[in-house]
Ligand SMILES: Nc1nc2c(ncn2[C@@H]2O[C@H](COP(=O)(O)OP(=O)(O)OP(=O)(O)O)[C@@H](O)[C@H]2O)c(=O)[nH]1
């Protein structure tokens with residue numbers, strides 16, 4: 001049975017460390033720990049406190065410990081909670097856990113503490129999911145997004161949209177109740193305005209997923225361009241290590257190389273691609289361009305690189321990818337070899353020398369692009385479950401809107417609105433089921 005009894009788990013990593021923290025939650029955990037704790041009687045403690053003492057079982061001292069005692073409801077789970085900080089030996093912490101299990105505690109399932117916190121109303125489901133995101137955050141920006149979601153950023157937005165729709169729904173239902181008398185309580189124009197506004201909020205949230213998800217998982221940053229342009233040299237320069245093989249033989253990089261790269265508080269998945277070969281045969285050339293296009297399509301940001309001495313040979317490709325201009329940084333490499341007479345296009349090219357490590361202008365441009373693309377203060381979603389629920393609710397809202405416009409029966413509109421509300425409610429957990437909860441919390445680590 002969920003949410004009942006005392007659960008126990010190691011909340012810190014299990015390898016050797018200065019300390020390990022074992023967490024117990026649930027009614028009766030104080031009495032349970034009291035049986036083996038030599039120090040103050042914790043069931044008598046009035047407020048949240050730290051207590052020093054030792055764990056002793058069957059007349060044998062196990063370890064000196066500090067207990068953090070949290071009285072319900074002033075704890076993470078809103079239940080009585082004890083955290084036992086012992087010496088960080090896997091042997092000691094396991095022994096203490098075993099003792100607690102012998103005394104009647106159950107080993108906690110993955111995410112069970114957070115699940116209890118959710119079930120006890122500590123926060124809603126979207127916030128509970130943010131706890132896992134916060135733990136898994138790999139960059140400063142990912143941490144910020146998770147924290148804002150934990151504080152209720154997404155939840156408040158969803159609630160605001162739900163309220164708009166609920167008011168709308170109640171007006172329509174009232175009308176339906178008086179159906180026989182053919183009254184119209186709700187002004188159709190105003191209803192449409194209201195639904196339009198709900199729709200635009202949902203669309204905005206849906207659109208935020210692209211950047212939110214990229215920030216969470218690592219932003220795909222593709223280095224594309226012709227063989228020998230210096231793509232691998234740039235990769236090495238950005239990573240500050242000789243990761244990719246560099247040579248003056250065109251076609252050195254055969255397979256895509258992918259590495260993590262941290263910059264401007266963001267995590268990137270830096271991808272060095274095989275240069276696009278331009279063969280004499282135009283069909284093959286076309287294929288090359290197609291491949292570049294595919295890579296560019298999938299990327300969030302593209303560093304399109306050209307050897308400054310051969311910029312004139314890249315006209316076709318540049319034309320083909322110009323429509324992706326918003327996510328391309330045009331990079332003119334080998335500027336150290338450029339003679340002063342060489343004419344360079346006026347537009348946005350950043351000039352670098354990857355070989356000499358002169359890439360400041362590129363980094364500045366990348367920073368500018370990231371600041372506009374990823375560092376907004378808008379509410380951002382980053383969870384695929386939220387995305388699909390929002391998409392489903394959008395479909396229903398659009399159907400409701402269409403029915404309203406066509407003057408169809410209020411019942412149809414009501415049906416679609418209820419469906420939209422259900423989908424929105426599933427995000428914050430207003431409407432949910434055990435299966436969904438199981439799948440969400442099983443992704444957490446044990447002890448959280
Ligand atoms: N002078 C000069 N040479 C460079 C610069 N960047 C790269 N090179 C040289 O250009 C050659 C090709 O560099 P790579 O980094 O292997 O080029 P690539 O684009 O990865 O080539 P492929 O893997 O074949 O597609 C090497 O000999 C590099 O040393 C630069 O800024 N200045």
Ligand SMILES: [Mg+2]
Nearest residue numbers: 231232252253
């Ligand atoms: Mg290469």
